[in-house]
Amino acid sequence: MHTRRLVKRSILGSRVYAPSPTGDGAPVTGVVQAVKQENRDVSTAGSRCSVYTVLLQDGSLKEFSEEEIAAGFNNTAAKGPLKSSLKHCFSNGAPESHQGEGGSLSPEAVEDQPMADGKRVGRDPDTRSVSLLEQKRKVVSSSIDVPHARRSEEEEVDMDKVTAAMVLTSLSTSPLVRSPPFKVNEGLSSSWKDNGSAGPFTPSSNSSSGGYWSWSAPSDQSNPSTPSPPLSADSFKPFRVPSLGGVGNGPAGPEDPSLDDQDGSSLLFDEPIPRKRKNSMKVMFKCLWKNCGKVLSTAAGIQRHIRTIHLGRNCDSDCSDGEEDFYYSEIKLNTDSVADGLSSLSPVSPSILSPVPPPPSPLPSFNQLSDSHRPPQSSDAKEPHPGGTTPLSRSAPSALYLIHTDHAYQATAPVSIPSSNSNSSGSACTSFTPTNSSNFSISWQSPPVTFTGSTVSPSKSQGFGEQRSQTIAVLSSPPRATTALSRKVRGEGKKCRKVYGMENRDMWCTACRWKKACQRFTD
């Protein structure tokens, strides 16, 4: 019955760290080619450890005992698959906790890992300095019900496949924005790293310095598995954005570093990118985890966030299995484009808004979808549009944040938010890039939105002009979708089935497994 789930994945193919064969002390990376089980009769005090045949970077093969490789872990970063097997090798208990600390790594180490690989091993003085943060994270994650149970199985997933899958995922889901951290095994991508402060890097809150910026939303009443209407994710149309100049060059500085990322991007995709305009879109990634509304600017960032915070994993992206994909969605910030239904809007004077966009309240509020088009689930506690005017027809968004969910079946309805201020230059995100993230929060998930910060209440009666600029125009499902897609146009991109194959069906995204529309490789 469940036979296919019984297949345990070995660590073959996993990337590991191992002491240099030349003995010069510099650890090297390699890929596990084979494992020999030397059960209980090895010299190593009877412990039943395995010997790993590792294909080193230079192409040579070498055997390492588990301990040797384990040492590599502790010095650098825990690499997923081995971790689990190490559990068996060590005694129970102690290593477990050790793993929690050594393995869980400072965020910085995590950052470095993907690109550093062999290069920066052994620099862990920073680890200590961030351990507090790490602890904080643990607290957080423990307060959220995280399906830890699932992980154990996934941990053993073949790392290379996973990496590949994630690369594919990131490519296919966000063709417009490169997600830097996904340098599989090369040392480039330095820009974003360099942006960060030299010291310990706080991934989530230190938004102004790093490539990630974010806010977190304590709001609840929604969870990742919330179904959403059968919107066709790719049928949305771009929206006109009356490019407003001037106002609000964010106090946070020039512009988000991650932004210029997209210009000059020259990533090649193996398939032609469907007519989307680079310069007008900014893709953000939002955590869909229950009670979490974290939004990060890079896929890697959100994945790491999910991995560490929600999934409770501590290793870097190398050992991820792509499951994070299920827990975040892609948000497209539309900065300049033509709207189907909104094109006729008259621009709103930005001066209405607070002239100086204070980080905490640039984004006034949400309203929900016009009721008739909202996902069925959120029919409670919802009152009709307070202002009485229809947000859609009257609001003149200066910038739209178009939430495009990658996981339509489990995520949110598409919502577009006019930002209260923006630059035509596409740096709209600066406007809601709080220097310090958690001042206000937005629930991107279900319609009811909460702001904890100082925000203008939408229901407050103000001049319409004022209000509309702050009202969140919400899109109902694709406004008169041009294509008569009774059936979602067959995506021709890579799908889980193709990517992983039938034999790896358990690596498919859930939707694929259910024979539903694939949400991992949307196109």
Place this chain on the structure above:
DNA sequence: ATTGCCGGGCG
């Protein structure tokens, strides 16, 4: 023939 996935069934 293959593949994506809708619609519907089952527990």
Place this chain on the structure above:
DNA sequence: CGCCCGGCAAT
């Protein structure tokens, strides 16, 4: 609900 599959339709 989560899970699965028959069968249609696009390729």
